[in-house]
Amino acid sequence: MLKIENLKASIEGKSILNGINLDIKPGEVHAIMGPNGAGKSTLSAVLAGRNDYEVTEGVVDFLGKDLLDMSPEDRAREGLFLAFQYPIEIPGVSTTNFLKTAINEKRKYLGLEPMEATDFLKFMRSKMEEMEMDKSLTSRSLNEGFSGGEKKRNEVFQMAMLEPKLAILDETDSGLDIDALRLVSAGVNKLRNPDRSFLVITHYQRLLDYIVPDFVHVLYKGRIVKSGDASLAKELEVKGYDWIKQEVEAAV
Amino acid sequence: MNLVQQIESEFKLYEHQAQKDDFFEYRKKAFQTFQKNGIPTIKNEEWKYTNLSKISEIGFQTSCISNLDADALVKAGILNKIESNKIVFVNGCLFPELSVWLEDEPSIICTNLAKARKEHAAIFETHFGKYLPQEEGLNAMNSALMSDGAFIYVPAGKRMKYPLMLTNITDANESNILQQPRNLIVIEKSAAATVIENYIAVGDNSSFTNVVNEIFVDENASLEHYKVQRAKGDSYHNNYTQIVQNANTNINQVTLTLDGQWVRNNLHFNMNGENCNSLLYGLYIPDGQQFVDNHSRVDHAKPNCFSDEKYKGILKDKSVAVFNGKIMVHLDAQKTNAYQRNQNILLSNDATVNTKPQLEIFADDVKCTHGATIGQLDEEPMFYLRSRGISENEARKLLLNAFADDIAEKIKIPELVQILEEEIERKL
Ligand SMILES: Nc1ncnc2c1ncn2[C@@H]1O[C@H](COP(=O)(O)OP(=O)(O)OP(=O)(O)O)[C@@H](O)[C@H]1O
Ligand SMILES: [Mg+2]
Numbered sequence: 001m002l003k004i005e006n007l008k009a010s011i012e013g014k015s016i017l018n019g020i021n022l023d024i025k026p027g028e029v030h031a032i033m034g035p036n037g038a039g040k041s042t043l044s045a046v047l048a049g050r051n052d053y054e055v056t057e058g059v060v061d062f063l064g065k066d067l068l069d070m071s072p073e074d075r076a077r078e079g080l081f082l083a084f085q086y087p088i089e090i091p092g093v094s095t096t097n098f099l100k101t102a103i104n105e106k107r108k109y110l111g112l113e114p115m116e117a118t119d120f121l122k123f124m125r126s127k128m129e130e131m132e133m134d135k136s137l138t139s140r141s142l143n144e145g146f147s148g149g150e151k152k153r154n155e156v157f158q159m160a161m162l163e164p165k166l167a168i169l170d171e172t173d174s175g176l177d178i179d180a181l182r183l184v185s186a187g188v189n190k191l192r193n194p195d196r197s198f199l200v201i202t203h204y205q206r207l208l209d210y211i212v213p214d215f216v217h218v219l220y221k222g223r224i225v226k227s228g229d230a231s232l233a234k235e236l237e238v239k240g241y242d243w244i245k246q247e248v249e250a251a252v
Numbered sequence: 253m254n255l256v257q258q259i260e261s262e263f264k265l266y267e268h269q270a271q272k273d274d275f276f277e278y279r280k281k282a283f284q285t286f287q288k289n290g291i292p293t294i295k296n297e298e299w300k301y302t303n304l305s306k307i308s309e310i311g312f313q314t315s316c317i318s319n320l321d322a323d324a325l326v327k328a329g330i331l332n333k334i335e336s337n338k339i340v341f342v343n344g345c346l347f348p349e350l351s352v353w354l355e356d357e358p359s360i361i362c363t364n365l366a367k368a369r370k371e372h373a374a375i376f377e378t379h380f381g382k383y384l385p386q387e388e389g390l391n392a393m394n395s396a397l398m399s400d401g402a403f404i405y406v407p408a409g410k411r412m413k414y415p416l417m418l419t420n421i422t423d424a425n426e427s428n429i430l431q432q433p434r435n436l437i438v439i440e441k442s443a444a445a446t447v448i449e450n451y452i453a454v455g456d457n458s459s460f461t462n463v464v465n466e467i468f469v470d471e472n473a474s475l476e477h478y479k480v481q482r483a484k485g486d487s488y489h490n491n492y493t494q495i496v497q498n499a500n501t502n503i504n505q506v507t508l509t510l511d512g513q514w515v516r517n518n519l520h521f522n523m524n525g526e527n528c529n530s531l532l533y534g535l536y537i538p539d540g541q542q543f544v545d546n547h548s549r550v551d552h553a554k555p556n557c558f559s560d561e562k563y564k565g566i567l568k569d570k571s572v573a574v575f576n577g578k579i580m581v582h583l584d585a586q587k588t589n590a591y592q593r594n595q596n597i598l599l600s601n602d603a604t605v606n607t608k609p610q611l612e613i614f615a616d617d618v619k620c621t622h623g624a625t626i627g628q629l630d631e632e633p634m635f636y637l638r639s640r641g642i643s644e645n646e647a648r649k650l651l652l653n654a655f656a657d658d659i660a661e662k663i664k665i666p667e668l669v670q671i672l673e674e675e676i677e678r679k680l
Contacts, residue, residue, distance in 0.1 A: 048639050049635075049638075049639070050635055052631075071638070071644075072635060072638040072639050073638045073639075073641050073642060073643050073644070075639075076638070076639055076640055076641035077641045081640075082639055084636070087636070088632050088633060088636055090633045090636065090637075090651070090654065091654060092651075092653070092654025092655065092657050092658060093633075093637075093650050093651065093653075093654045097650070098637070098640070098642075098650065101642050101646055101650065102637075102640040102641045102642050103641075105641050105642050105643060105646060106641040109641070141654075158640065162640065162641070
């Protein structure tokens with residue numbers, strides 16, 4: 001699905017990703033943890049195609065295509081989705097119109113006819129029910145005046161609508177109340193299937209109780225310094241990052 | 253012949269006519285002011301970025317003559333989708349075949365100036381020429397040699413059921429056209445009306461349209477006023493709208509500038525009573541080498557009034573826009589609430605905006621804010637939309653439409669909103 005090799009990226013001359021290697025196979029859930037400022041959001045932004053970052057080295061293969069060579073919109077149309085850590089508000093753009101445009105642009109790219117308006121609304125309604133999205137949210141401008149948690153839920157709702165092949169969730173659990181966390185996790189689990197993969201960035205083991213990962217990686221100073229199974233997250237919960245940092249410093 | 257010479261020679265011709273019209277004394281005085289003040293130059297602070305010198309040299313003719321028939325004029329864009337009363341002027345002269353009147357109330361009047369002066373002398377004399385700052389050169393020029401125009405009168409307590417569409421068509425097929433429409437709108441106590449000014453142009457020659465509107469809104473009355481500028485081609489347009497409002501009045505004014513080589517809108521609100529509510533909104537979308545200047549002034553002369561002004565621009569290519577908004581809060585005008593914003597998005601490196609929001613406050617208990625922004629489309633929302641599979645082009649359109657909708661939603665005629673949306677689609 002996604003194969004990252006020796007990915008290095010910098011911003012304004014400051015190097016942030018220092019050689020990332022990661023291989024995600026179809027159906028797998030990978031979790032990335034790591035201290036603040038490690039480069040987790042940078043990695044997801046580089047994968048989604050944000051051009052503030054300069055990729056200085058490395059290749060990323062996504063479903064047999066050179067991901068880094070594609071525009072952000074083509075990456076999305078090929079099946080990549082990023083749930084942002086800090087979703088922005090876009091006043092004046094209605095959620096409905098935005099999603100309809102997104103879905104139909106993707107369909108056009110795939111050589112499909114645009115979705116009929118009534119089919120779209122039916123589809124949207126079913127996804128709203130599934131994600132327990134209140135109608136008052138989707139009838140507003142995109143994220144405008146949404147609470148922090150509502151914005152996060154809207155990201156997962158968009159993911160459900162766009163049915164990506166690979167979803168990157170950047171701290172989607174931060175700021176969610178307990179019910180919302182359960183709902184979001186259930187939403188993700190519902191979408192889990194042998195052809196769809198997830199890259200879940202989180203600070204908390206709690207999320208991984210709901211979305212059980214196949215692999216857990218620790219990102220530190222722009223490198224994956226440790227990988228393991230779900231038990232690694234539990235270990236981090238107890239021990240924190242210091243022991244890993246020490247291991248890294250000792251190796252240098 | 254430059255413009256000043258032309259006005260002088262036309263005025264001489266007028267003066268030597270055996271039969272002068274009823275406006276002789278008024279015209280003569282205005283002409284003297286015009287001779288004294290002339291056409292503003294860029295040395296005048298209010299015209300610093302707005303250069304009339306090229307226009308002065310073009311050479312125009314004043315002529316009612318148009319070979320276009322009613323059908324052709326309708327096709328030119330009379331906004332027929334809007335069910336409305338209509339009065340149409342071509343090159344400044346009334347075109348009665350296209351008039352439409354839907355009101356049942358006989359006391360509401362819409363006619364041309366020449367007729368109004370004769371048939372409604374009392375009201376006419378009370379208001380005509382009473383509000384306009386004549387020392388402005390172009391206003392004096394209009395007063396000296398005005399063409400015809402509309403006289404709209406809604407007597408006390410009456411409301412117009414339909415909007416009134418005042419269409420001005422420039423037919424520059426035969427020659428370069430100069431026209432000077434002059435409109436007078438009187439809304440008496442507790443009356444209400446909606447007026448749409450609609451400017452369009454046909455033909456390949458140049459034109460200069462120099463409009464003056466005098467609008468009087470008496471106590472407890474309300475007015476919806478829309479100006480739609482769609483005069484395509486090599487058209488130059490100056491518009492001075494003077495609004496005088498008495499206590500407890502509500503005015504909603506929206507200025508949409510879409511076409512025209514050179515457009516200067518002057519809008520002056522004089523709040524002459526307490527509890528006035530004045531809304532001034534504008535949208536301009538120039539492209540190519542278009543020039544658009546929105547000059548406004550709001551005089552808060554009495555206490556407890558509210559004004560909200562927001563002008564937004566989207567500039568393409570080598571277009572240039574000027575915004576100059578002055579809010580004057582006079583000594584007496586305590587408890588004034590006044591807001592003013594000018595926001596611009598530049599879609600090209602060659603586009604230019606000169607903006608000057610101004611606030612002059614002489615009262616001490618007021619709430620006023622003003623501000624201006626000029627910038628590109630924000631990167632963050634662009635990336636958000638693109639990351640969902642929306643192309644750069646579509647994302648830009650969504651964001652620009654959202655930017656413009658903020659003004660479109662101030663328009664209370666759904667058909668006009670729809671027309672505007674089509675125009676935005678065309679321009680973007
Ligand atoms: N635009 C930028 N300009 C300068 N430095 C930046 C920029 N964006 C990110 N950085 C730096 O890159 C480093 C990695 O940031 P990133 O947001 O990827 O961290 P993170 O692992 O997601 O942290 P958190 O857990 O706090 O979300 C940080 O030191 C950050 O300050
Ligand atoms: Mg982060």
